Amino acid sequence: MTTVNNPTPISWAPSQWWDGQDGEWSSFDLRVGTPEQTVRVFPSTAGSATWVVRPGGCEPPSQECTANRGRLFDQNRSSTWKELGQYTLALEENLGRKGSGVFGLDTLSLGLTNTTGGPTLDSQIIAGIETEKWYNGILGLQQQPMNLSDFSDSQPTVLSTLRAKNLIPSLSWAYTAGAHYRSKGSFGSLTFGGSDLSKYIPTNVSFTLAPDVGRDLVVGIKSITSTFVNGSVSSLLPSPTLAFIDSTVPYLYLPEDACKAFETELGLVYNEENNLYFVDEALHQILLNINPQFTFRLGNDKLSEPSVDVTLPYASFDLVMTPPMRDNATSYFPLRRGNDSQITLGRVFLQEAYVMVDYDRKNFTVAQAVFDDNAQPNIIPIPWNATATPSNDKGLSREATIGIGIGSAVFFLLATIIGVLAMLRRRKRRDRQAMTDVAPDTVDSPEFKPFSYTSIQEIGHQSMPEMHDTGYLELLNESAPSGSDKVLNELADGTHTPPCELLVPPTPSIHELASSGLSISPGSTSQDRNGSSRDYVTPDSSAESVLPHTTLSPHTLHNTLSIQSGTEQAIVKPAQVPKQINVNKALPQEPLGNMPNYGDYPSPRSRFSVEVPAPAYKRSRPPLARQNTSETRKPLAPSKSYATIFDVEEYQDKASANKSRHGSF
Numbered sequence: 001m002t003t004v005n006n007p008t009p010i011s012w013a014p015s016q017w018w019d020g021q022d023g024e025w026s027s028f029d030l031r032v033g034t035p036e037q038t039v040r041v042f043p044s045t046a047g048s049a050t051w052v053v054r055p056g057g058c059e060p061p062s063q064e065c066t067a068n069r070g071r072l073f074d075q076n077r078s079s080t081w082k083e084l085g086q087y088t089l090a091l092e093e094n095l096g097r098k099g100s101g102v103f104g105l106d107t108l109s110l111g112l113t114n115t116t117g118g119p120t121l122d123s124q125i126i127a128g129i130e131t132e133k134w135y136n137g138i139l140g141l142q143q144q145p146m147n148l149s150d151f152s153d154s155q156p157t158v159l160s161t162l163r164a165k166n167l168i169p170s171l172s173w174a175y176t177a178g179a180h181y182r183s184k185g186s187f188g189s190l191t192f193g194g195s196d197l198s199k200y201i202p203t204n205v206s207f208t209l210a211p212d213v214g215r216d217l218v219v220g221i222k223s224i225t226s227t228f229v230n231g232s233v234s235s236l237l238p239s240p241t242l243a244f245i246d247s248t249v250p251y252l253y254l255p256e257d258a259c260k261a262f263e264t265e266l267g268l269v270y271n272e273e274n275n276l277y278f279v280d281e282a283l284h285q286i287l288l289n290i291n292p293q294f295t296f297r298l299g300n301d302k303l304s305e306p307s308v309d310v311t312l313p314y315a316s317f318d319l320v321m322t323p324p325m326r327d328n329a330t331s332y333f334p335l336r337r338g339n340d341s342q343i344t345l346g347r348v349f350l351q352e353a354y355v356m357v358d359y360d361r362k363n364f365t366v367a368q369a370v371f372d373d374n375a376q377p378n379i380i381p382i383p384w385n386a387t388a389t390p391s392n393d394k395g396l397s398r399e400a401t402i403g404i405g406i407g408s409a410v411f412f413l414l415a416t417i418i419g420v421l422a423m424l425r426r427r428k429r430r431d432r433q434a435m436t437d438v439a440p441d442t443v444d445s446p447e448f449k450p451f452s453y454t455s456i457q458e459i460g461h462q463s464m465p466e467m468h469d470t471g472y473l474e475l476l477n478e479s480a481p482s483g484s485d486k487v488l489n490e491l492a493d494g495t496h497t498p499p500c501e502l503l504v505p506p507t508p509s510i511h512e513l514a515s516s517g518l519s520i521s522p523g524s525t526s527q528d529r530n531g532s533s534r535d536y537v538t539p540d541s542s543a544e545s546v547l548p549h550t551t552l553s554p555h556t557l558h559n560t561l562s563i564q565s566g567t568e569q570a571i572v573k574p575a576q577v578p579k580q581i582n583v584n585k586a587l588p589q590e591p592l593g594n595m596p597n598y599g600d601y602p603s604p605r606s607r608f609s610v611e612v613p614a615p616a617y618k619r620s621r622p623p624l625a626r627q628n629t630s631e632t633r634k635p636l637a638p639s640k641s642y643a644t645i646f647d648v649e650e651y652q653d654k655a656s657a658n659k660s661r662h663g664s665f
Contacts (some may be wrong), residue, residue: 007169009194009381010118010162012110014187015040018180019070021135022250023319023334025347026178026188027070030139031109032126033078038112039137040070041349043175044248045138045217045355047091048157050108051101052405054128068322070136075128081106082123087148089127089134090432094341099134101127103148108158118192119167125155132324138248141173143359144213159192159359168193170384171359176200177247181315182371189354196376196529200354200367205308209362216362217357219244219345220302224258226265226292236261236294240302243341245355245366249346250319253338268291277333284331287314296349297372298366310368312352319348360384430506 027040032052032302039052052073058065066072075081083104091097106126110118125146129137143152143163156164158287163171174195182595189199210218224237238257254262262268266287268277292314299307321330334348345353357364432465 007166007193009379010110010168010188010192011194011196011377012118012192013112014178014189015112016187017070019068019136019613020250020326021068021322023321025136025250026180027136028110028139028188028190029112031111031120032073033075033106034080035077036107036109037073037077038071039073041137041139042247043177043188044091044138044140044142045175045245045350045357046142046214046244046246046248047138048142048144048146049103049125049127049155049160050137050139051089051127051129051134052137054102054130056130057132057426068135069579073126073128073137075102075104075106078106080122080631084125084148087127089129090634092246095249095344097133097196099129101129101131103127105155105202110158119165119166121158121161123155124158124161133327134248141175141357142213143171162192170194171380172357174199174354174356174382175247175350176354176369177347179316179351179369179371181318183373186371186373191379195354195356196383198370198372198375200369203308203365203367205306206363206365207298209357209359209364215244217355218242219245220299220304221296221343221345221365222299222302222307223295223297224254225295225297227295228292230290234261234444235267236265241340242302243343243345245296245345245349247288247347247350249344250348251306251334251336251344251346252348253336253342253346254335255340255343259335259337262333262335264619266333268335270337273315275336277335279331279333281331284318287318289312296345304462308365308366308368310349310353312349316348316351323379356382359384432656 012028015027015029017027017040019027025042027042030039030052031037032039032042032050041050041052046503051071053071055061055072055074057069058072062641075083081104083102085104086100089099089101104126105123107122108124108126109120114120125148140157141159142157143159145156145160147154159171159173162168170193172193174189174191176189176199179186186394189196206216207219209216211219219242220240221243222240223235226234226236236252236258238360239255239260241255241258243253259270263270263277267283268279269283271278293309293311294314294317297307297309299305317333317335319332319334321332334346338344352369354367354369355364356367443556
């Protein structure tokens with residue numbers, strides 16, 4: 001007996017009728033209005049309101065129609081009816097079902113009588129329907145209030161009213177649809193605030209309610225297999241999918257590829273007009289003989305474990321449509337093709353499944369139903385505090401876990417992007433620094449001393465071919481004789497040409513520019529910008545016509561050049577130049593006589609140099625001839641650049657110094 005202080009579960013007894021035009025379904029008695037009018041309805045796991053069939057649903061009136069539709073409710077005969085207006089039913093619109101009903105408030109009682117049913121509830125929202133899209137009435141099991149016009153005018157459901165009045169121990173229910181094909185027929189079972197242990201196999205697999213209150217009982221169908229009497233097993237679900245459990249409709253809505261797998265395995269023929277599979281007598285007999293068993297493996301989502309199996313025999317799919325749905329009784333297989341928003345496990349599934357929903361904890365359970373004619377009901381409560389609500393000590397909720405996972409992924413992505421940008425920035429900074437760093441000498445040299453020149457290299461008229469690359473620069477002095485391995489290596493170049501030898505000093509060499517038939521002699525002396533006396537080579541007409549077009553000739557490159565500084569001697573192997581040299585590109589492209597003077601430099605010939613491509617080093621400071629070289633240099637990787645092999649200005653500086661010291665050059 002239910003008391004206010006100690007509420008117990010309410011078990012709603014079935015009507016012991018099998019109703020429906022699309023199969024034989026166990027219905028439940030409901031008393032509506034004042035005086036009470038008894039109707040039969042099906043529990044709806046998706047609905048919130050109570051629907052009853054109005055007299056207009058059977059036109060013309062007939063006893064057969066009235067009985068088939070579970071009896072009628074006439075609101076005009078109820079003194080407690082308060083009409084609210086006509087509204088859309090707003091249920092299963094995603095399945096293409098649309099309709100409207102007359103909504104109002106009235107009293108409602110569970111069961112055939114007070115002794116066999118539950119308490120009487122006042123001001124419950126009821127919709128009177130006449131459409132045949134829903135042939136029988138329903139009682140919504142949802143706890144979500146109904147809002148007809150706006151959110152400020154919400155109406156409580158039967159479940160929430162029972163809990164608000166403390167008539168049940170928790171905001172929960174448990175339901176199985178019953179199975180007319182089992183033994184002598186097993187009626188459905190519905191319990192508010194508890195469950196019937198005699199009706200299912202206990203399981204520890206729990207499912208979380210989906211956030212969409214209109215489609216909250218969502219499970220992941222991981223697989224569907226068929227097992228035949230000969231032991232063969234076939235897979236009927238190509239890929240896992242999510243499905244909504246809805247007892248309002250009788251069908252299974254599955255993806256098209258799954259439906260085609262059913263067609264292949266069972267020989268079903270799809271009727272596109274009705275989106276159904278009708279079964280003729282021959283196929284019906286074959287299916288009875290092979291008697292397939294269909295196992296649905298369910299998880300909280302499509303991939304996660306644990307999972308639970310629910311097995312349905314072929315008899316649960318062996319249904320018959322009757323008028324007015326079909327002119328004649330027709331066997332059919334309750335399977336329909338659906339898109340992602342329509343995948344549904346309907347009432348046919350709940351014949352063999354027992355569902356327990358706990359809205360307090362936002363979870364539910366799906367278990368295999370049990371059919372034992374000798375078993376006595378074993379009703380147990382689902383207390384509101386049976387398990388703690390989601391909290392820190394029980395771990396994070398599914399929504400929180402998903403949120404943290406998404407946040408972590410975004411953080412990792414941002415960190416990766418920042419790291420890549422930082423690496424690219426450091427690489428650019430390193431490249432810029434490498435462009436300005438000074439390459440080290442392979443051997444520390446003493447304090448720089450003026451070079452003395454014992455020979456002058458001549459530049460001929462012919463083009464110099466590309467020099468053979470042997471890949472090293474060797475410095476010769478007393479502390480580092482030839483073969484001492486003190487060499488500066490260069491990356492090898494794959495292109496080789498006949499070797500020729502070019503001898504230049506390791507620092508910018510100073511040469512006198514000459515050409516065949518061209519006499520170069522010191523010119524007049526003038527003051528440079530530092531106030532020092534400077535000798536210049538006098539430009540003449542022949543120089544103006546020759547210099548801009550002068551190229552290096554192979555035979556002129558074999559002349560020996562000895563460059564000395566104290567006791568050191570440097571020889572540059574010709575292989576240091578990996579590419580063909582075109583001196584013309586480095587020389588002025590205009591006759592010297594046409595070029596203007598530059599400040600303190602009276603002759604433009606003191607400002608140009610001949611450059612050849614070679615493994616050289618970038619300079620961030622003046623040439624060594626003008627700087628103390630005692631400091632230590634850090635090595636850099638060689639890069640293909642240009643090494644100066646002719647600098648007139650330095651030559652003129654040194655020539656002037658030698659002239660003043662020796663009297664002639």
